[in-house]
Amino acid sequence: MGTSAVSPSPAVFPSHRRPQAPPAGSFPAIPRPLAPVKTLFSARRIAFAAAPNPVRSGWRPISAMASEATSVEVDTATGKKELLVFEREEELAVSLAKYTAELSEKFAQERGAFTLVISGGSLIKSLRKLVDSPYLETVDWTKWHVFWVDERVVPKDHADSNYKLAYDVFLSKVPIPPGQVYAINDSLSAEGAADDYETCLKHLVNTGVVAVSPATGFPKFDLMLLGMGPDGHIASLFPGHPLLNENERWITFIEDSPKPPPERITFTFPVINSSAYVALVVTGSGKAGAVHKALGGEQSSSDMLPVEMVSLKDGKFIWFTDKAAVSMLREKASL
Numbered sequence: 001m002g003t004s005a006v007s008p009s010p011a012v013f014p015s016h017r018r019p020q021a022p023p024a025g026s027f028p029a030i031p032r033p034l035a036p037v038k039t040l041f042s043a044r045r046i047a048f049a050a051a052p053n054p055v056r057s058g059w060r061p062i063s064a065m066a067s068e069a070t071s072v073e074v075d076t077a078t079g080k081k082e083l084l085v086f087e088r089e090e091e092l093a094v095s096l097a098k099y100t101a102e103l104s105e106k107f108a109q110e111r112g113a114f115t116l117v118i119s120g121g122s123l124i125k126s127l128r129k130l131v132d133s134p135y136l137e138t139v140d141w142t143k144w145h146v147f148w149v150d151e152r153v154v155p156k157d158h159a160d161s162n163y164k165l166a167y168d169v170f171l172s173k174v175p176i177p178p179g180q181v182y183a184i185n186d187s188l189s190a191e192g193a194a195d196d197y198e199t200c201l202k203h204l205v206n207t208g209v210v211a212v213s214p215a216t217g218f219p220k221f222d223l224m225l226l227g228m229g230p231d232g233h234i235a236s237l238f239p240g241h242p243l244l245n246e247n248e249r250w251i252t253f254i255e256d257s258p259k260p261p262p263e264r265i266t267f268t269f270p271v272i273n274s275s276a277y278v279a280l281v282v283t284g285s286g287k288a289g290a291v292h293k294a295l296g297g298e299q300s301s302s303d304m305l306p307v308e309m310v311s312l313k314d315g316k317f318i319w320f321t322d323k324a325a326v327s328m329l330r331e332k333a334s335l
């Protein structure tokens with residue numbers, strides 16, 4: 001099995017089964033104070049001034065987070081989600097780091113491991129606060145196992161590589177054991193890399209690193225951090241593509257991605273929908289149309305966008321957005 005646990009050096013990608021030490025001097029020993037488990041978000045209630053939307057009765061105010069975000073519960077045809085709206089991406093990034101760090105602590109205590117799945121795209125920049133204090137010192141990075149919900153089939157040192165993006169911005173700056181960072185085998189075809197990644201996941205399920213969903217039998221990742229394209233795609237699951245209907249494989253491949261580069265591997269919906277937590281990060285006005293389609297509650301005869309197909313069997317789906325991304329929602333005056 002060639003799926004790699006990735007060394008911090010993009011030049012070396014040994015097997016994930018091979019024990020590895022970080023390169024000398026790359027990660028300092030970090031003293032880690034034992035912090036108590038905190039409730040995710042110390043939220044306070046706010047008045048929600050919006051008149052109820054007659055079309056969609058599923059909107060319910062929840063809270064404002066430290067006066068930086070408005071939070072509402074949105075009930076759509078594919079389930080409930082929490083919508084957080086931040087004034088700017090800067091506040092979103094602060095909150096996303098806190099959310100991720102607190103889930104990391106929860107799962108490290110509960111199961112001795114924290115399995116995190118990330119995408120490519122602008123999401124990665126929004127993770128930048130995790131590499132700063134206090135998280136750099138307080139997160140137990142040794143418990144982290146990092147996966148990609150999708151990856152472009154290019155060399156790992158290629159500018160298009162999602163691994164390289166995450167490595168440059170985030171992974172190179174935190175002491176996650178290199179053997180717990182699961183990049184694709186970039187020497188294989190798209191089909192081969194998908195098979196290889198699925199084999200790797202099966203091994204990690206068998207060894208208890210990755211949990212299994214009792215509800216679905218598919219792997220249950222602790223947290224997926226996803227982005228969404230302006231067309232409503234998530235992972236490499238694009239509108240109208242036959243891969244949207246894949247319901248057996250854990251990982252599949254695409255050779256005609258409308259977003260370049262064309263060859264990619266991707267998690268399938270059954271795996272995404274088996275997650276314990278999914279946080280979708282959507283910023284900017286370019287995404288406002290897809291946000292409106294997904295959360296706006298309008299009756300539509302058109303096909304569901306991929307983002308609308310995220311429907312967790314036994315988990316929590318939370319949207320981290322900014323004002324620009326929700327600017328087409330009817331409730332925008334109150335968001």
Ligand SMILES: O=C(O)[C@H](O)[C@@H](O)[C@H](O)[C@H](O)COP(=O)(O)O
Nearest residue numbers: 119120121122227228229234235
């Ligand atoms: O490899 C990829 O292309 C990404 O994983 C992809 O799914 C991304 O998350 C969305 O396209 C959103 O990207 P932006 O946030 O950059 O628009």
